[in-house]
Amino acid sequence: MHTKTLAELARGLRDRAFSSEELTRHYLERIKRHDGQLNSFITLCEDSALARAREADIQLASGKPGPLAGIPFAHKDIFCTDGVRTSCGSRMLDNFIAPYNATVTERLQQAGAVMLGKTNMDEFAMGSSNETSYYGPVNNPWNPDTVPGGSSGGSAAAVAARLAPASTGTDTGGSIRQPAALCGITGLKPTYGRVSRYGMIAFASSLDQAGPMAASAEDAALMLQAMAGFDPRDSTCVDRPVEDYSAGLNNDIRGLRIGLPKEYFGEGLDPAVAKVVEAAIAELKQLGAEPVEISLPNAGLAVPTYYVVAPAECSSNLSRFDGVRFGYRCDNPRDLEDLYKRSRGEGFGPEVKRRIMIGTYALSAGYYDAYYLKAQQARHLIADDFKAAFEKVDVIAGPTAPNTAFRLGEKVDDPVTMYLSDVFTIAVNLAGLPGMSVPAGFVEELPVGLQLIGNYFEEDRLLNVAHRYQQVTDWHTRIPKGFE
Amino acid sequence: MQWEAVIGLEIHAQLATKSKIFSGASTAYGAAPNTQACAVDLGLPGVLPVLNEEAVRMAASFGLATHATVAPRSVFARKNYFYPDLPKGYQISQYELPIVHTGYLDIELEDGETRRIGITRAHLEEDAGKSLHEGFHGVTGIDLNRAGTPLLEIVSEPDLRSAKEAVAYMKKLHSLVRYLEICDGNMQEGSFRCDANVSIRRRGEHRFGTRAEIKNINSFRFVERAINFEIERQIEVLESGGAVVQETRLYDAGKDETRSMRTKEEANDYRYFPDPDLLPVELDAAFIEAVRKTLPELPDAKKSRFMEQYGLSAYDAGVLTASREMADYYEAVVEASKVEGKLAANWVMGELSAALNRDGIEVEDSPIDARAFAGLLQRIGDNTISGKIAKTVFEAMWAGEGDADAVIEAKGLKQITDTGAIEQMIREVIEANPQQVEQYRSGKDKLFGFFVGQVMKASKGKANPAEVNKLLKQLLDE
Numbered sequence: 003m004h005t006k007t008l009a010e011l012a013r014g015l016r017d018r019a020f021s022s023e024e025l026t027r028h029y030l031e032r033i034k035r036h037d038g039q040l041n042s043f044i045t046l047c048e049d050s051a052l053a054r055a056r057e058a059d060i061q062l063a064s065g066k067p068g069p070l071a072g073i074p075f076a077h078k079d080i081f082c083t084d085g086v087r088t089s090c091g092s093r094m095l096d097n098f099i100a101p102y103n104a105t106v107t108e109r110l111q112q113a114g115a116v117m118l119g120k121t122n123m124d125e126f127a128m129g130s131s132n133e134t135s136y137y138g139p140v141n142n143p144w145n146p147d148t149v150p151g152g153s154s155g156g157s158a159a160a161v162a163a164r165l166a167p168a169s170t171g172t173d174t175g176g177s178i179r180q181p182a183a184l185c186g187i188t189g190l191k192p193t194y195g196r197v198s199r200y201g202m203i204a205f206a207s208s209l210d211q212a213g214p215m216a217a218s219a220e221d222a223a224l225m226l227q228a229m230a231g232f233d234p235r236d237s238t239c240v241d242r243p244v245e246d247y248s249a250g251l252n253n254d255i256r257g258l259r260i261g262l263p264k265e266y267f268g269e270g271l272d273p274a275v276a277k278v279v280e281a282a283i284a285e286l287k288q289l290g291a292e293p294v295e296i297s298l299p300n301a302g303l304a305v306p307t308y309y310v311v312a313p314a315e316c317s318s319n320l321s322r323f324d325g326v327r328f329g330y331r332c333d334n335p336r337d338l339e340d341l342y343k344r345s346r347g348e349g350f351g352p353e354v355k356r357r358i359m360i361g362t363y364a365l366s367a368g369y370y371d372a373y374y375l376k377a378q379q380a381r382h383l384i385a386d387d388f389k390a391a392f393e394k395v396d397v398i399a400g401p402t403a404p405n406t407a408f409r410l411g412e413k414v415d416d417p418v419t420m421y422l423s424d425v426f427t428i429a430v431n432l433a434g435l436p437g438m439s440v441p442a443g444f445v446e447e448l449p450v451g452l453q454l455i456g457n458y459f460e461e462d463r464l465l466n467v468a469h470r471y472q473q474v475t476d477w478h479t480r481i482p483k484g485f486e
Numbered sequence: 487m488q489w490e491a492v493i494g495l496e497i498h499a500q501l502a503t504k505s506k507i508f509s510g511a512s513t514a515y516g517a518a519p520n521t522q523a524c525a526v527d528l529g530l531p532g533v534l535p536v537l538n539e540e541a542v543r544m545a546a547s548f549g550l551a552t553h554a555t556v557a558p559r560s561v562f563a564r565k566n567y568f569y570p571d572l573p574k575g576y577q578i579s580q581y582e583l584p585i586v587h588t589g590y591l592d593i594e595l596e597d598g599e600t601r602r603i604g605i606t607r608a609h610l611e612e613d614a615g616k617s618l619h620e621g622f623h624g625v626t627g628i629d630l631n632r633a634g635t636p637l638l639e640i641v642s643e644p645d646l647r648s649a650k651e652a653v654a655y656m657k658k659l660h661s662l663v664r665y666l667e668i669c670d671g672n673m674q675e676g677s678f679r680c681d682a683n684v685s686i687r688r689r690g691e692h693r694f695g696t697r698a699e700i701k702n703i704n705s706f707r708f709v710e711r712a713i714n715f716e717i718e719r720q721i722e723v724l725e726s727g728g729a730v731v732q733e734t735r736l737y738d739a740g741k742d743e744t745r746s747m748r749t750k751e752e753a754n755d756y757r758y759f760p761d762p763d764l765l766p767v768e769l770d771a772a773f774i775e776a777v778r779k780t781l782p783e784l785p786d787a788k789k790s791r792f793m794e795q796y797g798l799s800a801y802d803a804g805v806l807t808a809s810r811e812m813a814d815y816y817e818a819v820v821e822a823s824k825v826e827g828k829l830a831a832n833w834v835m836g837e838l839s840a841a842l843n844r845d846g847i848e849v850e851d852s853p854i855d856a857r858a859f860a861g862l863l864q865r866i867g868d869n870t871i872s873g874k875i876a877k878t879v880f881e882a883m884w885a886g887e888g889d890a891d892a893v894i895e896a897k898g899l900k901q902i903t904d905t906g907a908i909e910q911m912i913r914e915v916i917e918a919n920p921q922q923v924e925q926y927r928s929g930k931d932k933l934f935g936f937f938v939g940q941v942m943k944a945s946k947g948k949a950n951p952a953e954v955n956k957l958l959k960q961l962l963d964e
Contacts, residue, residue, distance in 0.1 A: 081532075082530075082532045088531065088532075090531070095531065098531065100530075100531070100532075101525065101530070102525050102530070104532055199534060200532065200533070201532040202532055203531040203532045204531075204532065204763075206762075207763050208762035234536065235534060235536060236534050236536075237534065237535070237536050237537065237763060237764050237765055238762075238763065238764075238765065314759060315762055317566075317757075318564050318566050318575070318757070318759070320575075321566060321568065321574060321576055322529040322531070322573060322574045322575050323531075324570075324575060326570050326573075327528060327529070327573065327628075328530065328531075329531075338570065342568055362757065365566070365757035365758075365759055366755055366757060367755045367757075370759070
């Protein structure tokens with residue numbers, strides 16, 4: 003059953019070829035059998051999953067099932083789940099049982115999806131390798147000595163190993179797309195404002211966006227359909243109708259202009275990865291798309307801009323973790339200051355502290371103009387580059403990550419090199435655009451992702467291009483050894 | 487040495503919205519701790535603020551009422567600092583772009599002079615919770631019911647020159663926000679509180695001296711006292727050769743003094759930046775015009791109208807329009823009774839206000855409503871009772887003994903205007919006092935008052951005084 007796509011599983015459930023309970027048991031068993039090697043789940047929700055599955059079976063029998071009725075999924079542990087621990091990969095929230103559901107959680111529930119458990123992630127979504135998690139690193143199913151990428155590393159590994167047909171992720175600077183690329187799955191970061199952030203623990207509020215991670219574009223479309231839409235509880239969520247993401251998957255892409263930013267194919271890109279990406283573009287050309295060389299002249303500003311904006315916002319967003327109302331509290335605090343210092347000192351890991359300090363510094367009196375304001379200006383330049391590009395092309399394509407999965411521990415002591423893993427994904431968040439990673443081949447048995455970037459609210463077009471590509475390639479159907 | 491004080495006030499007015507500024511939780515005062523704090527107010531992981539439109543409308547109405555600019559675009563910012571009753575570790579406020587700026591308020595001083603006090607800005611922000619230090623045996627309790635309550639922080643220009651001016655400004659503002667119905671003005675519950683920035687300089691000097699900020703003063707009386715204490719303290723410091731330190735001070739009402747809380751060096755770096763969870767507030771002309779249409783008649787306009795329409799002095803009109811409730815009461819009384827505006831003013835400001843003050847009752851809760859009060863004034867106006875008797879009737883009405891006519895009837899207080907009856911009483915008085923009659927008739931005119939008194943006494947105060955005078959004169963001169 004686990005080799006089927008989500009779309010096929012949905013059909014199977016509807017046709018009563020198997021029940022949701024059987025399907026859910028199957029995945030729960032796979033998780034129990036395989037996740038010891040991967041560590042992709044932080045919390046497994048066996049009982050509640052089976053209960054939900056049985057409810058879905060009743061729904062399916064009644065003839066009025068939700069669009070994802072009975073489909074199991076893995077939920078990134080950044081989304082609040084009522085009554086279930088929501089750790090955000092941190093010791094700080096190891097004891098935090100959320101008393102409410104995130105909007106995304108609620109929507110998936112309403113669609114009938116069955117949550118298998120909560121997936122591992124970099125602490126507070128800060129990391130590109132899943133190594134900053136309090137719950138330990140996740141191993142890439144393609145090679146257990148390598149990282150799955152991050153921060154949605156658990157979600158990516160779980161789908162790649164077919165421990166779940168699909169998962170949720172969040173992407174602040176590449177946290178859906180980069181792990182999707184490194185694990186050989188399909189991941190989509192929607193336009194900022196397309197999916198509600200309510201109940202999604204904030205890292206950098208102006209950049210965070212939730213999206214689907216799945217085996218194929220077709221599956222991602224089904225997941226996104228359930229996740230997207232206006233939510234009055236999130237002021238930055240955009241009130242506009244949601245497109246039918248499945249309807250246009252097979253649209254012809256002849257004449258589609260695909261922009262290839264020269265800045266994404268230059269220095270820093272592994273030549274072997276470049277080759278795979280170029281081959282993928284050639285494939286799109288075969289389908290009738292027209293590659294156009296373009297330039298994003300301010301692409302070089304993306305990483306430095308991001309590492310001012312994101313830490314600045316995170317330094318404020320993470321202030322609520324103070325040991326007073328919820329989460330980790332140090333033992334026997336002497337006084338208020340001691341309570342703050344030790345609760346935060348012991349509750350947060352080193353990468354989170356590093357970013358809080360960078361952000362605090364960037365917002366400090368006397369530095370605000372030079373860092374935060376400057377970064378906001380750079381952000382506008384980056385967005386303007388894309389705006390100009392989309393006057394000439396329909397979609398932008400390039401590599402998702404500069405390399406394939408790197409070895410565990412390889413970059414953990416070198417934050418700047420680690421930050422460069424997101425060199426091609428970050429600009430998309432700064433501009434608020436939708437971006438996607440699609441499996442495009444392998445280098446030394448490790449997956450490579452093709453990144454597709456669309457104009458605002460053109461998720462449907464990205465999914466269309468990705469789906470057409472997946473109709474003529476089979477990279478997305480490959481399953482790592484030992485997980486077949 | 488002549489010193490001049492320079493004072494600016496920052497007033498926090500709690501907006502009278504039903505729900506909080508960024509959540510749906512109730513703002514009602516006095517609930518059990520933490521029963522009116524939802525996930526958003528608690529700052530739980532993942533929650534997001536959503537702006538209460540009513541708070542925006544209220545801020546805009548304040549801006550229009552103070553001749554200020556209601557900004558077409560204002561921005562919420564985060565003010566970052568750690569405190570146990572500040573759940574998110576930051577307060578959502580407005581910093582560089584407030585919703586209201588550049589307005590003014592005219593105040594009247596005791597000598598009748600009017601002064602225009604600039605309003606620098608008024609911005610929206612959320613209140614914090616409360617730390618409770620009593621009854622928790624060595625630990626601090628936190629009540630987050632107040633967290634997220636909308637505040638309008640109103641910042642004046644440093645245009646005030648004395649504690650009295652500061653109080654006059656604060657009272658005027660207090661009256662205004664209640665007129666606008668955007669704040670209940672309850673100072674005991676902290677709905678209207680004040681920080682005062684105080685500095686002094688030599689008279690004639692243009693530069694400002696170093697200022698001290700006195701935090702959280704919650705009554706008019708304390709504002710006056712705290713500022714006066716602070717002015718004296720600063721004069722003493724400067725005259726003894728010292729320098730005023732820029733600091734935050736706390737007013738201790740018990741000791742009637744201010745004392746240092748923290749100096750500038752200890753002050754927080756709040757690291758303000760635009761809140762990425764909230765969009766800029768954009769108000770178009772149509773919205774602002776719609777708010778303008780809802781504005782009630784404001785105190786200054788009402789005062790002018792009262793002077794003109796009811797023939798009142800500036801003082802009377804000022805007192806009667808100080809609160810909207812009082813003004814409404816007065817107008818209702820005049821309209822219903824059709825008596826002279828001045829007569830109604832005297833009674834409302836006299837007997838009624840005295841009784842309200844004595845019993846600590848607000849005019850809107852007066853046991854004598856405007857219609858009943860008008861009934862009393864009508865009986866004065868149509869000579870059914872004299873002013874003196876009316877006071878007795880008023881007291882009976884206050885005590886709940888019925889309306890004016892019922893009291894007059896029950897107590898037999900109706901004025902005697904029947905000349906036959908009055909003449910009878912006068913003849914009896916003349917008969918009983920032959921000696922005084924003789925003295926009067928031989929030229930001792932002063933005794934006339936004695937006869938009036940005797941007749942009134944005989945009538946138990948009910949005889950019409952004018953009639954008594956007329957008839958008495960006739961009969962004594964016979």
